[in-house]
Amino acid sequence: MQPDGATKIYGIMGKPVSHSLSPVIHNAAFRAQGLNKVYVAFEVTDVVRALDGFRALGVGGVSVTIPHKQAVIAHLDAIDPVAQKIGAVNTLLIEDMHIHGHNTDWIGANQALEMIVDLPAATVLVLGAGGAARAIAFGLQEKGATVILANRTLAKGQALARDLNCECRPLADLKNLKADALVNATSVGMAPNVDATPVPKTVLKNVPAVMDIVYAPSETRLLREARQVGCKTIDGAYMLLYQAVAQFELWTGRKAPVDVMKEALFSRLNSE
Ligand code: ATR
Secondary structure, eight states: OOOOTTOEEEEEEESSOTTOSHHHHHHHHHHHTTOSEEEEEEEOSOHHHHHHHHHHHTOOEEEEOTTOTTGGGGGOSEEOHHHHHHTOOOEEEEETTEEEEEOOHHHHHHHHHTTTSOGGGOEEEEEOOSHHHHHHHHHHHHTTOEEEEEESSHHHHHHHHHHHTOEEEETTOOTTOOOSEEEEOSOTTOTTOTTOOSSOHHHHTTOSEEEESOOSSSSOHHHHHHHHTTOEEEOTHHHHHHHHHHHHHHHHSSOOOHHHHHHHHHHHHHHO
């Protein structure tokens, strides 16, 4: 559908943002459902003015990415309680000049992980203590899972573990730890550092399911070694997919065309 006088605008705000895969995913979904909506990238430096611009122009919804996920919070009209707890917003829903902040990263992570593990009953070892680890760990607790955190810098891990009220281990000492799943929420293994992995292969023998948030390469060294020792694995593209699915559903109130969104994302990733 060509944009016309009634086209509703959606987008992603971040900096940099030109390499984002979100326009590909969301425009495919809008097209598949015949919605008169378009999704574009906004490279934003001034968060306050950008939010006012969205209000003034009647933008319908915006994805928020690095470095603005925390900075937007002070300028919202309302915030979802889980996003508040996480302290990061990756989705704006804008209605009648009113901006409501949400976080769908944790929903995407849970949905992806549920492909390989039964979550409410699970103990999940989360590697990392940055923004991604924080969203994933709070999200897992929201779902009823037990979280154990492990981080290279123990003090930073302990600070997040206090917020979560969970156990924390140094990343270098996970030898005898048993868990139902392991999630890499660090950037270790991301291209171009494809030979790096956050934990030795021996640790993977004690966990039956492994998810990586890294999606380039699609099979990181961590996932390759996990597969070799017999773990179920899921790559980071699924978290990306399902956080977008949750955004689409928030913005449209409709069930998302998941297969179309998956095909759009995976064909773009495979062509890169
Ligand atoms: P994000 O917001 O994307 O999660 P971040 O806040 O910079 O990014 O956090 C990065 C995480 O990856 C941290 O947990 C970091 O560990 P430290 O707290 O010890 O810095 C982890 N990380 C990054 N590079 C790492 C490496 N080479 N080995 C182990 N952990 C690493």
